[in-house]
Amino acid sequence: MNSMHGYWIAMAKLAGDSWFRPSWWPYWGAGMPFEFTYQPLIPGLTTLWASLGGISQALALQRISGVIYCLAPVTLFLMAWLLTRAPGYSFFAALFYSLLSPTQLLVTDPGFEIKNALDARRLYLVGMWDELPHLAALALLPVTILFLYWSIQKRSVGYSAVTAALIALTTSASLFGPPMIAMGALCLLFALPAKEFKRNLTLAAIIGLYAFALSLPFLPPSLLAAIPKASQYVEEGWTLGSVAAAAIVLVTWLVLWKFALPHVDDWRLRFFVLFAFLTSSIPLFATYLHWQFLPQAARYKMEMEFALPLLVLFGARRWFERAWQALRAVVVIALLALAVGQLVHYGRFARNVLRRASVTETIEYRVTRWVEQNLPGVRLLLPGSIEKWADAFAPIQQFSGESWSTTYNQTKLEGFGTLKYGSDPRFSLAWSRAFGVGAIAVSGPKSPEFWKPFWHPEQFEGVLPVLWRQDDVTIYRIPQRTTSLAHVISEAAIVHKVPVRPGDIEGIERYVAALDDPSMPFAELRWEGNNRIRIHATASVEQALSVQVSFHPGWHASSGGHASQVKRDGLGLMWLQPRCAGPCDVELNYDGGWELRICRYIGVAAIIGLFLIPLAAQRRRVDSIIDVRNA
Numbered sequence: 001m002n003s004m005h006g007y008w009i010a011m012a013k014l015a016g017d018s019w020f021r022p023s024w025w026p027y028w029g030a031g032m033p034f035e036f037t038y039q040p041l042i043p044g045l046t047t048l049w050a051s052l053g054g055i056s057q058a059l060a061l062q063r064i065s066g067v068i069y070c071l072a073p074v075t076l077f078l079m080a081w082l083l084t085r086a087p088g089y090s091f092f093a094a095l096f097y098s099l100l101s102p103t104q105l106l107v108t109d110p111g112f113e114i115k116n117a118l119d120a121r122r123l124y125l126v127g128m129w130d131e132l133p134h135l136a137a138l139a140l141l142p143v144t145i146l147f148l149y150w151s152i153q154k155r156s157v158g159y160s161a162v163t164a165a166l167i168a169l170t171t172s173a174s175l176f177g178p179p180m181i182a183m184g185a186l187c188l189l190f191a192l193p194a195k196e197f198k199r200n201l202t203l204a205a206i207i208g209l210y211a212f213a214l215s216l217p218f219l220p221p222s223l224l225a226a227i228p229k230a231s232q233y234v235e236e237g238w239t240l241g242s243v244a245a246a247a248i249v250l251v252t253w254l255v256l257w258k259f260a261l262p263h264v265d266d267w268r269l270r271f272f273v274l275f276a277f278l279t280s281s282i283p284l285f286a287t288y289l290h291w292q293f294l295p296q297a298a299r300y301k302m303e304m305e306f307a308l309p310l311l312v313l314f315g316a317r318r319w320f321e322r323a324w325q326a327l328r329a330v331v332v333i334a335l336l337a338l339a340v341g342q343l344v345h346y347g348r349f350a351r352n353v354l355r356r357a358s359v360t361e362t363i364e365y366r367v368t369r370w371v372e373q374n375l376p377g378v379r380l381l382l383p384g385s386i387e388k389w390a391d392a393f394a395p396i397q398q399f400s401g402e403s404w405s406t407t408y409n410q411t412k413l414e415g416f417g418t419l420k421y422g423s424d425p426r427f428s429l430a431w432s433r434a435f436g437v438g439a440i441a442v443s444g445p446k447s448p449e450f451w452k453p454f455w456h457p458e459q460f461e462g463v464l465p466v467l468w469r470q471d472d473v474t475i476y477r478i479p480q481r482t483t484s485l486a487h488v489i490s491e492a493a494i495v496h497k498v499p500v501r502p503g504d505i506e507g508i509e510r511y512v513a514a515l516d517d518p519s520m521p522f523a524e525l526r527w528e529g530n531n532r533i534r535i536h537a538t539a540s541v542e543q544a545l546s547v548q549v550s551f552h553p554g555w556h557a558s559s560g561g562h563a564s565q566v567k568r569d570g571l572g573l574m575w576l577q578p579r580c581a582g583p584c585d586v587e588l589n590y591d592g593g594w595e596l597r598i599c600r601y602i603g604v605a606a607i608i609g610l611f612l613i614p615l616a617a618q619r620r621r622v623d624s625i626i627d628v629r630n631a
Contacts, residue, residue: 001364002450004130005061006389007403011043012050012057014395016530019044022554022592022600024530027391028401030379030435030573031550032408035596036226040218041173042133058359058392069126072139072306073098079142080310083149083268089313092335096309099342103301106280107287120346120353122302127354131302137177138302140170145184151207152192152200157617160207161610167211172218175227175405179294180303182208183278190257191271210606217603220595223406230407231295241291249281249293269314276311279303296405363448363471364389367441370468371396371475378438378483379548381419384451386441386473399437409550409572411498423456425463430505432478433512434495434571436485436548440464444472481516485548486525486535489514491577494544495570507570511546533588539580547574547588554593559586 014027018034025034042064049060073094080090101121109121125131144166151159170177185204192200212219256277261270283304286297294300320328359365364386371380372394381399382390390396400416407413415431419440422428432440442457443449448471457474464476493514495507514520523537523545537545549555551568558564559578564586569575578586591597 001362001385001389001448003128003385004132004388004403005058006364006385006392007038007130008043008046008061008132009057010389010391011037012046012061014391015043015047018530019047022590022596024552024554024590026397026527026530026549027395028398029407029409029550030399030412030548031397032402033552033554033592033596035218035220036223036402036406036408038403038406039133039172039174039177041136041169044172065126065132068132068136068139069123072122072135075139075142076306076309079146080314082146084314086314086317089317093309093313095335095339096313097306099339099346100309101305102308103283103305107283107298107301107304118342118345120349122305123346123350124353125302127350131299133174134176134299134302137170137174137180138306140166140173140177141180141184141306144170144181145188148185148204148207149188152188152196152203155203158614160203160210161614164207164211164214165610167208168214171211171215176299176302180279183303184275187271187274187278190274191261191267193267210609213602213606214610215603216599216606220599222595226408226410227405228295229410230405230413238293239291241289242293245281245285245289245291246293248285249278252281253277269317272307272310272314276304276307279307362389363443363473365393366470367468367473367475368393368396371439371441374467375439379436379485381432381437381440383441383443383473384449384453386443386449399432399435408552411570411572412550415571420453421455423459425459427505428459429463429478430508430512433480433515434508434548435573437478438480438483439467439475439477441473441475444474447472449473481518482522484523484525486523486533486537487515487546487548488520488523488537488539488543489517489546491542491544494546494575498570511571515546531590535586535588536583537578537580537586538583539578541579541581543578543580545576545578545586547576549574552590552593554590554596555588556591557586557588559584 010027015023015034017023018025019040023034025032025037028037042061045064046057046061049055049064050057053060076097077090077094080093081087084090100118104117104119104121122131122135126135144163147159147163147166150156151163167177167181170181185208189197189200189204253274256274261273264270264273279300282292282294282297282300286292320331323331367382367386368390371378371390379397379399380390382396382401387398387401390398391401399412402408404413412435415435418431419428440460442454442460443452444457445452460474460476464478466474467477468475489511493511495511497507520543521538523535523539525547526534526536528534533547533549535545535547539545546569550572551566551574553566555566555574556563557566557576557578559580562579564576564578566574566576566588574588576586578584592600
């Protein structure tokens with residue numbers, strides 16, 4: 001259960017028609033646009049496979065995982081074979097990639113031991129972690145590079161259209177897709193003859209822009225802007241070390257391209273050298289010097305592992321072909337024998353890692369089912385692996401739960417940091433209650449919950465009433481005047497200023513105190529699907545209505561037939577002035593806002609263009625041939 005599999009299953013189960021129109025996702029992060037959950041390929045395929053096969057989303061995800069794991073070396077082989085016309089070397093490069101993980105020795109994982117050097121690292125990452133989308137993008141990379149090369153060589157609109165579609169598909173698999181595509185394209189452009197560089201660069205840029213248009217529905221500019229902002233809460237951002245690393249890579253690249261690679265006759269070997277250098281430099285600098293010029297630099301080990309077999313096999317090609325025939329035969333036999341031995345080891349490793357288990361016995365399942373039955377409609381704060389699996393079992397609204405790298409409500413990350421690292425329940429409760437959290441589950445050091453995010457799990461003991469406790473996981477009830485996420489309060493109590501730091505909670509405590517004011521009337525909030533909220537309240541003209549759902553410009557409010565402006569408070573939540581004089585109903589509707597709607601329109605138009613543009617080009621070609629024949 002120490003994986004993100006529950007995350008993809010939850011998306012597959014609960015997405016509904018969110019694939020086709022802007023939709024709100026109320027389940028994670030106090031609410032967020034569906035586009036911010038994660039890239040859609042894996043959960044979308046899971047939904048499709050489960051529907052067509054009549055199986056559960058969980059089983060569909062496992063089958064997709066198996067296909068993608070097997071697909072990556074196949075596409076590497078196809079690219080190498082079709083580019084080099086050397087099937088033997090391509091086969092051994094793919095075999096190298098299938099059965100070895102050289103990063104286990106070159107840039108080791110935390111806790112690495114030499115006895116693990118021959119283990120199936122990628123199988124572990126896919127089966128036990130969250131790298132399935134990353135590997136899916138990597139499996140598409142060789143085909144994309146292949147079609148980009150054919151587009152450059154043939155100058156064909158059809159090939160260019162397929163290339164753009166492949167880039168968009170890779171982007172839809174993982175946010176690592178765009179950087180790896182950019183690296184592959186850059187290496188290809190610099191490996192090809194320099195005299196065509198500008199022309200090739202122009203074509204590649206046009207293809208890339210069209211691919212971006214195809215990707216816009218699930219890669220809007222607001223998401224691109226949110227990713228680096230979210231990263232600063234989790235990892236060190238751009239530093240002088242980042243500048244130094246980027247400068248060293250650039251200088252080394254130019255030296256290779258200008259002085260070393262001109263002596264290499266085969267442009268394909270030049271491509272393999274550049275690609276291996278560029279992909280290896282990112283995790284090497286991050287591991288040994290702690291300099292990173294790309295977010296999550298250590299995860300580029302997967303690209304490094306992909307590139308090194310091509311460099312090793314084709315780099316040794318000239319030497320190998322000059323060796324005695326008998327020696328070549330001995331080497332091939334020895335390599336195949338080692339491969340068989342490694343295959344046996346991989347089988348044993350897989351049996352140890354991938355074991356059948358009863359999900360109903362896991363702490364993730366038991367906590368979720370208890371919450372579903374005993375705390376309906378309450379927003380929860382769940383820890384680690386429990387939060388990542390909860391919505392795969394039941395539709396629960398969570399304070400957290402989303403992928404941190406695509407967090408929509410950035411202020412929420414500050415509050416979660418206080419809860420995660422803090423030891424003072426005053427601060428933790430202020431942030432929790434401000435976001436409408438009615439219960440919190442805390443995993444202790446002996447809990448089977450995997451990540452155990454809370455540094456001080458004891459902070460609520462004796463402070464909050466205990467609702468449930470098993471296997472060192474405790475669910476505490478946070479006192480609330482009402483479980484509703486809508487509250488009538490005075491406008492002066494709204495948090496207008498974003499807290500400078502998590503400990504700066506004076507404004508937050510004033511807001512929380514207003515939520516408990518017994519003189520204020522209750523407000524009943526009811527969800528009618530994911531895109532509509534109905535609130536029934538009694539309020540006076542000067543009072544405000546605070547809604548503990550993340551603000552987005554795509555939300556629109558009306559009361560009594562009149563539009564009300566939805567505003568953002570300092571916590572990134574919504575509030576409005578209903579201007580009621582007694583009982584009234586407020587309706588909130590979400591349409592994605594102009595940005596997400598335009599992105600969808602552009603994406604649909606680009607998809608239609610994928611079919612129409614090649615047809616138009618083909619028609620012009622036929623007309624020109626007819627004109628020539630008539631002349």
